[in-house]
Amino acid sequence: MTDPNTTLSHLDLETPEKPFLDANELVINMGPQHPATHGVLRVILRLDGEKVLGLECVIGYLHRGVEKIGEHRTYTMFNPYVDRMDYVAAVSNGLGYCETVEKLLNVEAPPRAQHVRVILTELNRIASHQLWLGTHALDIGAITPLFYTFRDREEILKIYEKYCGARLTTHAFRIGGLQYETYNGFEKEVKNFLDFFRPKIDEYEELLTTNRIWVERTKNVGVISGKDCIALGVTGPVLRASGVKWDLRKAQPYTNYKNFDFEIPTGQNGDTYDRYLVRMAEMRQSVRIIEQAVGALPEGPIMAKVPKVMKPPVGEVYHSIEAPKGELGYFIVSDGSTQPYRMRVRPPSFVNLQALDVMCRGQLVADVIAVIGTLDIVLGEVDR
Amino acid sequence: MPDETKSPSSTPSEGESKPTADKPAVEGGVKAAASGSVQSDTKLPAETPSASSPGPPKPAAGAPATPANKPVAAAKPPAPTPVPWDSPMVAKLKSSYGSGIESLSYVGQNYMVVDRSLIPEILQVLRNEEQFDYCVDITAVHYPQREKQFDLVWVLYSFARNERIRVKTQILDGDSVPSSVSIWTGANWLEREVYDMFGIKFDGHPDMKRILLPDGWKGHPLRKDYGILQQDNEWVQINLGIESGQ
Numbered sequence: 001m002t003d004p005n006t007t008l009s010h011l012d013l014e015t016p017e018k019p020f021l022d023a024n025e026l027v028i029n030m031g032p033q034h035p036a037t038h039g040v041l042r043v044i045l046r047l048d049g050e051k052v053l054g055l056e057c058v059i060g061y062l063h064r065g066v067e068k069i070g071e072h073r074t075y076t077m078f079n080p081y082v083d084r085m086d087y088v089a090a091v092s093n094g095l096g097y098c099e100t101v102e103k104l105l106n107v108e109a110p111p112r113a114q115h116v117r118v119i120l121t122e123l124n125r126i127a128s129h130q131l132w133l134g135t136h137a138l139d140i141g142a143i144t145p146l147f148y149t150f151r152d153r154e155e156i157l158k159i160y161e162k163y164c165g166a167r168l169t170t171h172a173f174r175i176g177g178l179q180y181e182t183y184n185g186f187e188k189e190v191k192n193f194l195d196f197f198r199p200k201i202d203e204y205e206e207l208l209t210t211n212r213i214w215v216e217r218t219k220n221v222g223v224i225s226g227k228d229c230i231a232l233g234v235t236g237p238v239l240r241a242s243g244v245k246w247d248l249r250k251a252q253p254y255t256n257y258k259n260f261d262f263e264i265p266t267g268q269n270g271d272t273y274d275r276y277l278v279r280m281a282e283m284r285q286s287v288r289i290i291e292q293a294v295g296a297l298p299e300g301p302i303m304a305k306v307p308k309v310m311k312p313p314v315g316e317v318y319h320s321i322e323a324p325k326g327e328l329g330y331f332i333v334s335d336g337s338t339q340p341y342r343m344r345v346r347p348p349s350f351v352n353l354q355a356l357d358v359m360c361r362g363q364l365v366a367d368v369i370a371v372i373g374t375l376d377i378v379l380g381e382v383d384r
Numbered sequence: 385m386p387d388e389t390k391s392p393s394s395t396p397s398e399g400e401s402k403p404t405a406d407k408p409a410v411e412g413g414v415k416a417a418a419s420g421s422v423q424s425d426t427k428l429p430a431e432t433p434s435a436s437s438p439g440p441p442k443p444a445a446g447a448p449a450t451p452a453n454k455p456v457a458a459a460k461p462p463a464p465t466p467v468p469w470d471s472p473m474v475a476k477l478k479s480s481y482g483s484g485i486e487s488l489s490y491v492g493q494n495y496m497v498v499d500r501s502l503i504p505e506i507l508q509v510l511r512n513e514e515q516f517d518y519c520v521d522i523t524a525v526h527y528p529q530r531e532k533q534f535d536l537v538w539v540l541y542s543f544a545r546n547e548r549i550r551v552k553t554q555i556l557d558g559d560s561v562p563s564s565v566s567i568w569t570g571a572n573w574l575e576r577e578v579y580d581m582f583g584i585k586f587d588g589h590p591d592m593k594r595i596l597l598p599d600g601w602k603g604h605p606l607r608k609d610y611g612i613l614q615q616d617n618e619w620v621q622i623n624l625g626i627e628s629g630q
Contacts, residue, residue: 060595230518318548341525
């Protein structure tokens with residue numbers, strides 16, 4: 001739709017001392033209280049007419065000092081805090097945190113716990129992508145998908161609520177495994193959800209994939225090459241839509257993802273439309289993974305032997321997982337006490353948001369909204 | 385690198401006392417650090433019974449073997465220690481840069497402790513020759529007891545090798561480090577965050593300013609000597625005229 005190489009045609013009114021349209025750039029402010037910035041993101045846009053020359057993000061409005069809090073809590077006490085970073089994918093945050101501490105403690109969750117972890121994390125990926133799809137489409141002007149996705153996301157939240165009591169900040173995992181055994185009928189409900197959800201993805205696609213307005217608003221918008229993604233450290237569906245076939249679940253498998261058969265969907269163009277397709281395909285793959293996991297749920301304990309008072313040996317560990325947004329890493333330094341000496345979170349949204357400038361240059365103002373949506377950022381995680 | 389004091393464990397009392405307070409409890413616990421890295425296998429004697437002695441742990445608190453004590457004692461395999469890490473890449477780097485590099489591996493994760501003076505060069509070489517094309521994270525750790533107060537950590541990943549390493553260096557308080565934005569564009573915000581939280585400056589960074597905290601913020605919160613209530617109390621004292629907001 002927009003070609004970055006086209007220049008605006010200026011009106012030539014032959015009044016050299018006072019040009020009707022000069023090339024002065026216009027600086028406008030967007031946010032932080034803007035419905036399409038998905039939270040409190042402020043963007044300062046430099047514009048030439050409607051063309052974006054560049055932009056700067058101002059973040060930190062939601063900064064809660066999670067890393068500092070982590071240094072003042074015990075390992076167990078800090079666990080619920082991570083749910084509040086990427087609050088639409090709380091389970092993924094918890095998985096990354098628990099596995100990192102388990103690495104420090106040198107314990108491993110039992111097979112049954114790992115299976116349940118995979119099920120819940122993949123359900124979470126679907127829920128996160130659903131929320132992304134609904135709001136992203138809404139930003140661009142398609143209202144209906146929001147109702148569809150929120151209706152179906154509700155079914156996942158019901159499973160969470162039954163499992164651990166929470167719908168949003170689902171504190172599902174514990175260091176060493178799980179606190180709760182699955183409830184009666186868990187497997188059946190998950191299976192029912194999969195049967196219910198499979199045709200729903202087709203429904204979403206029917207609404208958007210060939211919709212002319214959707215295609216015009218997303219094709220060739222916010223293009224980023226795979227090379228640029230890697231240079232910027234962008235991960236997750238954004239990287240994959242640019243043609244880089246990389247997913248931590250395959251590249252450096254954690255939990256027990258190596259037991260499951262799934263594919264890594266990739267795109268070619270690295271535009272907003274491809275990112276949409278990649279995320280749709282990821283939901284299908286998640287369904288595949290859950291199906292395998294729930295079909296082969298082993299019996300056994302759900303909690304490894306972990307000390308009541310956790311004092312990991314002196315050392316430091318970096319561990320990362322493939323969260324719905326990209327690589328979510330934890331770097332924890334232990335000094336042998338009950339509290340982490342340093343608790344670093346490497347949030348995918350924070351790093352991915354850096355690409356906004358590159359992706360928006362040469363686009364129109366309206367496309368900035370589309371690009372913010374397609375990056376799928378959660379400001380709770382950007383600011384921490 | 386030889387100055388090797390174990391960092392103090394922060395006190396459990398909700399940050400009101402500064403973490404430096406318990407310094408004396410720790411100093412006696414530092415044995416000769418064999419490796420010279422931060423992760424030595426020395427233990428704090430007050431907390432860990434020596435792993436080799438099969439006898440019952442210290443009889444001080446809760447002397448009869450209560451069930452609560454049992455798992456603690458059971459889950460104490462010998463603590464993992466950093467072991468030397470060798471690879472063709474490391475050998476190559478060591479042969480060209482000599483003694484400034486120490487390569488170690490801890491629970492299967494490889495890292496290098498590099499002398500501060502080698503820092504821009506090593507990162508450049510890792511990026512250009514060893515294909516570490518993805519800068520995952522840049523962060524720091526503050527050890528106020530050490531002379532070189534900060535550990536600066538780069539987490540790097542190579543798509544071609546599917547390998548992740550960490551590069552660590554120790555720097556003095558107030559020292560700056562050459563920026564690696566020219567090596568990895570994505571280092572931009574990560575370095576700004578390190579500056580914001582620790583006050584470590586990166587030379588040649590295109591836009592060295594705070595990122596998460598407001599521009600007028602005082603201090604750098606992730607330093608260990610930054611009290612978490614300090615800023616809050618100061619604000620309520622000035623704006624509300626009360627002593628404490630808590």
